[in-house]
Amino acid sequence: xxxxxxxLDGTLADSLQDLADSCNYALQQNGFPSHPVEDYxxxxxxxxxxxxxxxxxxxxxxAQQQATLKQAFHQYYHQHFxxxxxxxxxxxxxxxxxxxxxxKMGLLSNKPDAFVAPxxxxxxxxxxxxxxxxxxxDIPRKxxxxxxxQMMAQLGCFAADTCYIxxxxxxxxxxxxxxxxxxxxxxxxxxxxxxxQSGADDIVDTPAQLAALLTSIFPSQSKENPYAxx
Numbered sequence: 001x002x003x004x005x006x007x008l009d010g011t012l013a014d015s016l017q018d019l020a021d022s023c024n025y026a027l028q029q030n031g032f033p034s035h036p037v038e039d040y041x042x043x044x045x046x047x048x049x050x051x052x053x054x055x056x057x058x059x060x061x062x063a064q065q066q067a068t069l070k071q072a073f074h075q076y077y078h079q080h081f082x083x084x085x086x087x088x089x090x091x092x093x094x095x096x097x098x099x100x101x102x103x104k105m106g107l108l109s110n111k112p113d114a115f116v117a118p119x120x121x122x123x124x125x126x127x128x129x130x131x132x133x134x135x136x137x138d139i140p141r142k143x144x145x146x147x148x149x150q151m152m153a154q155l156g157c158f159a160a161d162t163c164y165i166x167x168x169x170x171x172x173x174x175x176x177x178x179x180x181x182x183x184x185x186x187x188x189x190x191x192x193x194x195x196x197q198s199g200a201d202d203i204v205d206t207p208a209q210l211a212a213l214l215t216s217i218f219p220s221q222s223k224e225n226p227y228a229x230x
Contacts (some may be wrong), residue, residue, distance in 0.1 A: 007166030010188030
């Protein structure tokens with residue numbers, strides 16, 4: 001079987017506003033300056049702990065202060081993680097094509113694991129995914145390949161038949177560390193330049209291009225695959 005692994009934030013879903021609002025709430029509650037939403041394009045992607053560390057001033061980097069910030073972040077995000085988060089245009093159609101073409105699909109995020117399932121359900125992603133997971137305390141966060149390798153083993157797929165799709169250097173490094181193909185999406189938080197610098201094997205600009213690429217590099221035998229004979 002062919003396995004397609006996706007990042008979540010900045011790849012399938014535009015969640016930047018909700019992440020920025022939650023982090024800014026935590027900062028403001030503790031008397032620290034907040035950041036413009038656009039700044040969070042380069043602050044998010046490596047998990048909440050790293051986000052809060054990078055977003056807070058250096059004098060707030062002690063363990064106790066970071067724990068307080070994290071508690072405030074989780075408190076706010078728990079109530080607001082779907083205020084603005086939505087799928088990028090064309091994602092649902094792309095997933096439908098890949099699903100009917102017979103691919104296995106998984107989702108691997110640095111978002112805390114407790115939030116992944118509710119978002120997957122709310123955005124109607126669950127019918128397409130064979131597995132999904134967020135950051136867990138016992139598993140190193142991306143770009144460590146452990147979580148990706150575990151999901152590949154869980155779904156019975158080999159490296160030669162697996163790719164990882166994301167919008168950042170962290171995602172490309174995750175794929176490279178796992179020994180699988182890396183595909184960057186330019187519509188996400190970071191853009192094409194970072195993906196090129198990160199050595200992405202392929203870069204696409206639209207979900208339709210991604211569907212066409214995937215069905216060409218990982219051919220499906222399904223007659224429902226609209227790209228099968230191209």
